[in-house]
Amino acid sequence: MRRFPLAIAILLSLTAAALAQPPTTALVIVEGLTWQQVERGEIGGLYVLSQYGATGLMSIGASGNDAASRFALTLQTGRRLVLPREGTVEAVRRRYPKVRWLTDELARAGVTVTLHLETSQQQVRALLAPSFSPPSPSAQLQIWWIAGEPATISRALERAISPLNPERDRLLIIGLPPAGERLAPVIAAGGELRTGVLTSQTTRTEGLVSDVDIAPTLLRWHGLGPHVGEHPMRVVAQEPLVTVKHLARLSRWNAQGLIPLGALQVGGGLLAVLAALQLIRQRRVPQRASLVLSVAIGTLLSLPAGTVIAPYLPAGRFAQYAAHVLLSAWGLSLLAHWGAWHEPFRAYVRACALSVLVVVVDAVSGQHGVQSSVYSAYALSGIRFYGIGNEMMGVLVGCALAWGLFGLKATWRAVVWFISALVLATPVWGANLGGLLTAATGLGCTWEWSRKRRMPRPQRCAQWLLMGMLAAFGMMWVDSLSASPSHIGETWLRWQAEGFTAIVDTLLSKLALMSRVLLSPFAWGVLLVIGVALWAMGRSGTLTAWRNGWRGEYLPWLVCMGAAFVFNDSGFVPAAAILGVGVGALLTRRLQEVQHGSSA
Structure with a gap:
C-alpha cells in the first residue's frame, strides 16, 4: 500500500512532464513513396493513417538528379526556384535576396528545427538547416528524410511517429516520388486535423495540393501567417481513399x-x-x-x-x-x-x-x-x-x-x-x-x-x-x-x-x-x-x-x-x-x- 501513493506521484510527474513538453510537428519526407504503395498497405501504418487522417496527392515540381535538393529549396522558400549552379545556401540567398527562409522564420518564432537525415544528404541538410536556434523554444519541428527499401522505411517511420502525442502533436508525411512520376502521396494527421481530403487555394482541386503549399502550412500550424501568394493546405470533408484514388487513377491514365x-x-x-x-x-x-x-x-x-x-x-x-x-x-x-x-x-x-x-x-x-x-x-x-x-x-x-x-x-x-x-x-x-x-x-x-x-x-x-x-x-x-x-x-x-x-x-x-x-x-x-x-x-x-x-x-x-x-x-x-x-x-x-x- 505504501507503493501506491508513490506510483501515483511518479505517474503524475510523468504526465506533467509530458504536458510541459513543447508541441511537436513531424515532417517526414519519404523518397520513392508512391500512392499505390499507400493504397496497397505496403509500408507500415500508412494505409491506416490515410483512412483516418487527411489525405491527398501532391504535385512535385522537382525531378531529375537534383530532385532532393530542389524539393528542399521549395520547402524552405515556398517557391519553385532554380537552384544555382553552386547549390549552396549563400548562392541561393544572393540570387533570391527577398525570398523568406522557412526555418529562420520558425526559429524567430521560438520553434526549434531538428534534422534527421542520412550522412549522404549533405546538400539537403545545408539547405534545410536553420541559421540560428531560438533561445527559449516554445515548439519543435522535426524533419525526417527517409529512403530505402519498404522494410527500412517502415522502421524509420516508426521511430519518427512513435514519440508523438496524437492529441497535441501533428504529423505530415510526404512522398518524394521516383523518376517519371510527378504526383506523390501526402498524409496529415494529429492535433485538430480531421478526416478528409487535402486541398489548397493553389490547386482549387479536392484531393490535390502542391509542394509550394508545405511552407505556408507549417507556418500556419505554428501561428504564423503565410506570405503573399502562399496558401496553406486545408481539409475538406470527403471520403479520402475514394477521392484520392479517383484522382490518382485519372492522372495515371492521362500520363499513359x-x-x-x-x-x-x-x-x-x-x-x-x-x-x-x-x-x-x-x-x-x-x-x-x-x-x-x-x-x-x-x-x-x-x-x-x-x-x-x-x-x-x-x-x-x-x-x-x-x-x-x-x-x-x-x-x-x-x-x-x-x-x-x-x-x-x-x-x-x-x-x-x-x-x-x-x-x-x-x-x-x-x-x-x-x-x-x-x-x-x-x-x-x-x-x-x-x-x-x-x-x-x-x-x-x-x-x-x-x-x-x-x-x-x-x-x-x-x-x-x-x-x-x-x-x-x-x-x-x-x-x-x-x-x-x-x-x-x-x-x-x-x-x-x-x-x-x-x-x-x-x-x-x-x-x-x-x-x-x-x-x-x-x-x-x-x-x-x-x-x-x-x-x-x-x-x-x-x-x-x-x-x-x-x-x-x-x-x-x-x-x-x-x-x-x-x-x-x-x-x-x-x-x-x-x-x-x-x-x-x-x-x-x-x-x-x-x-x-x-x-x-x-x-x-x-x-x-x-x-x-x-x-x-x-x-x-x-x-x-x-x-x-x-x-x-x-x-x-x-x-x-x-x-x-x-x-x-
Missing part, C-alpha cells in the same frame, strides 16, 4: 495516354493532309472517299474536345477511358456532318464551333473537363490546376478564328471572339492572360482584315496589342483585390511587395519554361511533321494557287500563331494548335471546291 494520343493526332493529321492532297491533285473527288476523309479530319480536330468530355463519363479501365475520348471526338465529328455529309468545309467549320462550345461551357461550369483533360494535364505539370491552359487556349483561339471567319456574320463573329477573349481572361474561368493577349492581338487584327479584306496597318495591330495589355494589367489589379485571388492577382501582389526583382524573376521563369518546351523532342517532332505537311502542300500548288493566289487569306492565322508564340511561356503549343486548325480549314475548303467543281 498523352504520348499515344499526341502521336495519333500528329501522325493522323499528316496522313489526312497527304490523303487530301492526293484527292485534290486528281481534280475529281469521289463522294465516299471525301466523306470518310472529312469525318476523319473532323475527328482529329475534335480530339481535344473529346478529352474534355471523357472525364465526365464513368470508366473503370484505361481502355474505357481512351475509348471515351475517341468516341466523343468521333461523335462530335458526326454531329458536325449532320445535314452536310458532302460539304467537308462546312462540316469542318461546324466541328470548330462545337469545340469552342465544349471548352467554353466547361470553363464557365467549373473546368472539370479541361482540368482533367489529357492535353491539359495540370496534375502532371504542377504549375496551375485551374483555368484554361495553353493547350486548350490554342484550340479555343484557332477554332474561334475558323468559326468566326467562315461561319458567322460580322455581328456574331464579334460576339464569339469577345466571349472567347473574356473566358480566357477571367480569373475564375480561364485565368490565362497569355490567351487574352493572343486573342486581343490575333483576333483583333483578324477583325480589321475581315472588315476590309486587306492587310491591316501595323499601327492598328499595335493598338489591339496595347488594348490587350491594358486589359491584362487591369485584370491582374482587379483580381488582386478579391478575397481569394488566382495566380494572376497573386503575381500582381508579389510585384507590389518585392518590386523589380519579382518582375524580373517572373520573366526569367517564363523564358526558362519556353526554352524547355522548345528543346523537347516532342516539339521538334511536331515541327518536322508540320514542315513535311507544308512542303507537300507547297509542291501540290495548294498554298500558292488557292483562291487565285490571294495570300492575304493566310494573314489571320499567321498573326494568331505569332501572338500565341510570343505571349505564352510555352507558346509553341498553342501556336501549333492554331496552325493545325488553319491547315485543316485550308484543305477542307479546297477539297470542297474540287468536289463541287466551283468556289465554295
